[in-house]
Amino acid sequence: MxxxxxxxxxxxxxxxxxxxxxxxxxxxxxxxxxxxxxxxxxxxxxxxxxxxxxxxxxxxxxxxLPARLLKAIAAIGFALIAVRLLWPDTDVQEDLEEKP
Known part of the structure; x- marks a missing residue:
């Protein structure tokens, strides 16, 4: 061990x-x-x-799956999450603008 x-x-x-x-x-x-x-x-x-x-x-x-493919999938997944977090959500912003 x-x-x-x-x-x-x-x-x-x-x-x-x-x-x-x-x-x-x-x-x-x-x-x-x-x-x-x-x-x-x-x-x-x-x-x-x-x-x-x-x-x-x-x-x-x-x-x-080979290690190289797993690393690529993980990298793409994290990149997509990062883009999603940084990309402004227009529905939420519209809701916030409508509320007094």
Whole structure:
């Protein structure tokens, strides 16, 4: 097992998940529940399952498609998202202009 990769993955996911909506849901559920341990175990199980499915799906896609094609698809996807975020939405601007 590559311990360095394990550590980097853990730190990255841990930092990304702090303040995430799953954390807020766990806080809300544990505050109103009589069994915070059950909320903790359910939250951990859900996060593990979601991560496991993500790894399995990522490996499956990596086996089917070459790395260069995956990088190109990711780059195009991020570029489209960037253009969409920067492109002004005329419907929203018209709605804002109509409201007093």
């Amino acid at each position: 590559d311990w360095h990769l394990l550590g980097i993955s853990f730190i990255t996911v841990f930092l990304a998940e702090i303040g995430d909506k799953s954390q807020l849901a766990a806080i809300a559920l544990s505050g109103s529940s009589k069994s915070p341990r059950a909320v903790f175990l359910g939250t951990i199980a859900a996060l593990l399952l979601a991560s496991f499915l993500g790894v399995i799906a990522g490996e499956g896609v990596a086996v089917l």
